Amino acid sequence: METKEAVLRRYFGYAAFRQGQEEVVNALLSGRDVLCVMPTGAGKSICYQVPALLLPGVTLVISPLISLMQDQVESLTQAGVRAAFLNSSLTPAQYVHALRNMENGQYKIVYVAPERLSTEAFRAAVNRLTISLIAVDEAHCVSQWGQDFRPDYLKIASFVESLPQRPVVGAFTATATKAVRSDIAELLQLRDPLCITTGFDRPNLYFGVQTPHSKPLALLELIEQRPGKSGIVYCATRRTVEEVEALLNDKGISATRYHAGLPEEERRRNQEDFVYDRKAVMVATNAFGMGIDKSNVSFVIHYNMPKNLESYYQEAGRAGRDGSPADCILLYSPQDVRTNRFLIENSDPNPELDPDTQEKILQREYERLKYMTFYCTTTDCLRAFILHYFGEKSEAYCGCCSSCASGSALIDATIPAQQALSCVARTGQRLGSAMIADILRGSEKERILQNGWNRQSTYGLMRDKEEWEVRRLLDALLVQGLLLQTSGQYPVLKLTPAARTVLLGERKFEMRVPVAPEKTAQNDGDG
Ligand code: ADP
Numbered sequence: 085m086e087t088k089e090a091v092l093r094r095y096f097g098y099a100a101f102r103q104g105q106e107e108v109v110n111a112l113l114s115g116r117d118v119l120c121v122m123p124t125g126a127g128k129s130i131c132y133q134v135p136a137l138l139l140p141g142v143t144l145v146i147s148p149l150i151s152l153m154q155d156q157v158e159s160l161t162q163a164g165v166r167a168a169f170l171n172s173s174l175t176p177a178q179y180v181h182a183l184r185n186m187e188n189g190q191y192k193i194v195y196v197a198p199e200r201l202s203t204e205a206f207r208a209a210v211n212r213l214t215i216s217l218i219a220v221d222e223a224h225c226v227s228q229w230g231q232d233f234r235p236d237y238l239k240i241a242s243f244v245e246s247l248p249q250r251p252v253v254g255a256f257t258a259t260a261t262k263a264v265r266s267d268i269a270e271l272l273q274l275r276d277p278l279c280i281t282t283g284f285d286r287p288n289l290y291f292g293v294q295t296p297h298s299k300p301l302a303l304l305e306l307i308e309q310r311p312g313k314s315g316i317v318y319c320a321t322r323r324t325v326e327e328v329e330a331l332l333n334d335k336g337i338s339a340t341r342y343h344a345g346l347p348e349e350e351r352r353r354n355q356e357d358f359v360y361d362r363k364a365v366m367v368a369t370n371a372f373g374m375g376i377d378k379s380n381v382s383f384v385i386h387y388n389m390p391k392n393l394e395s396y397y398q399e400a401g402r403a404g405r406d407g408s409p410a411d412c413i414l415l416y417s418p419q420d421v422r423t424n425r426f427l428i429e430n431s432d433p434n435p436e437l438d439p440d441t442q443e444k445i446l447q448r449e450y451e452r453l454k455y456m457t458f459y460c461t462t463t464d465c466l467r468a469f470i471l472h473y474f475g476e477k478s479e480a481y482c483g484c485c486s487s488c489a490s491g492s493a494l495i496d497a498t499i500p501a502q503q504a505l506s507c508v509a510r511t512g513q514r515l516g517s518a519m520i521a522d523i524l525r526g527s528e529k530e531r532i533l534q535n536g537w538n539r540q541s542t543y544g545l546m547r548d549k550e551e552w553e554v555r556r557l558l559d560a561l562l563v564q565g566l567l568l569q570t571s572g573q574y575p576v577l578k579l580t581p582a583a584r585t586v587l588l589g590e591r592k593f594e595m596r597v598p599v600a601p602e603k604t605a606q607n608d609g610d611g
């Protein structure tokens with residue numbers, strides 16, 4: 085039998101597996117299910133195509149994306165692999181023909197749309213075959229909490245179950261929060277899967293967050309520091325796109341714009357101007373970027389905070405595709421949080437889902453927004469923060485982000501942590517962070533006096549601290565999992581079980597704080 089390296093070379097022309105690919109291939113070959121999370125472009129297809137060529141029988145790849153199926157089948161066929169797809173792009177006659185070929189063992193890899201699995205004809209055909217491997221592409225579609233929920237994905241588990249012999253199952257996705265990951269494992273009924281998350285790190289990207297007094301000034305400064313460089317400025321709304329583009333052009337910066345409100349003709353023209361370097365800067369909403377392959381984007385600036393880290397990382401990741409150093413900088417203001425809350429509250433519910441599910445989806449949106457906000461306010465390494473969010477391990481210090489570059493120190497904050505936790509406990513775990521900060525700082529707000537919180541033993545313990553210092557402490561307690569913040573319109577702080585160990589003095593609490601000079605728009609440049 086050929087080795088996996090030989091298959092990789094012969095059919096795909098690659099000399100070596102990338103990080104993570106080999107582990108996935110080994111697991112599938114040994115019969116172990118896999119849950120593989122890798123970003124787009126990291127090389128997920130190799131992970132199931134190589135085992136497909138080494139295992140006996142046929143591999144089914146379940147995918148919702150018709151154009152992707154066609155591309156993959158085309159390139160597999162060119163590489164000499166017998167492959168086909170079964171989806172709605174085929175005429176009934178072509179479909180029957182492909183199905184018959186599959187039954188006759190003509191194909192090694194068959195791509196199939198999820199809705200085909202439950203059809204009579206398809207079931208009859210697969211029952212006569214040995215299916216060794218089922219690869220579920222875009223596996224997050226099985227989760228109702230994701231944006232791309234596909235009810236047909238829920239039928240995959242019973243399809244697998246109905247086969248004469250259970251094949252090994254690999255689930256693949258580019259984005260999955262912890263909750264979605266556990267949904268995938270459960271709903272696809274994976275058996276003791278190897279869970280692997282890799283490839284999210286982009287070492288050539290610098291990550292920065294600024295909280296400037298004036299976003300327009302900060303933006304101009306950032307762009308003027310990069311004369312002639314190609315970059316994208318993402319804005320939250322169409323109106324902001326218009327304003328920012330006008331601002332840049334006023335200052336003589338070569339900029340164009342893109343958002344869904346523009347006529348198609350103008351969008352196409354502006355996009356080409358940017359892609360062919362006739363305009364240096366593209367100012368756009370998140371409508372811009374899908375399917376655009378421009379490798380020399382040297383910065384991506386977010387003028388507003390996106391609603392979650394998945395979106396942020398996808399958009400920021402459009403910088404530095406060619407591997408040369410590039411900057412991803414986010415201009416944060418607390419107003420961004422309110423805007424996003426408003427957008428989440430007013431988003432159109434999916435009419436196919438019951439109210440209960442819709443409510444849960446909403447809660448998860450708030451949850452994700454919370455982590456996006458933490459990213460903007462943390463003093464920890466930003467790269468580490470992103471990688472941890474996506475479930476990947478990393479060093480605590482990368483040296484190439486605004487936190488690492490600004491110089492920070494790890495301090496022992498056990499005592500203030502105990503004070504804050506105990507304040508949350510004594511007020512009944514039903515207050516938000518602003519109120520907790522007020523109580524700790526000894527505010528005389530009416531609500532505090534009315535409720536007698538000024539008689540709590542923690543009242544005023546942080547009288548000598550600035551509000552932002554107390555907020556930073558509360559943020560650190562949240563990020564490190566000692567406090568949790570409920571979702572919804574009026575989030576409140578609660579203690580987690582881990583808080584007990586700090587309250588009892590069994591555990592130290594350390595946090596990273598910037599050392600002078602403090603982060604400002606002026607000295608927190610591009611690093
Ligand atoms: P994904 O499905 O994760 O988005 P793909 O499977 O389409 O990614 O692969 C992305 C690109 O990386 C493709 O051009 C692919 O040929 C290339 N690639 C994948 N694995 C390797 C490898 N081991 N060595 C070199 N290139 C690879």
Ligand code: ZN
Binds near residue numbers: 467489
């Ligand atoms: Zn860092």
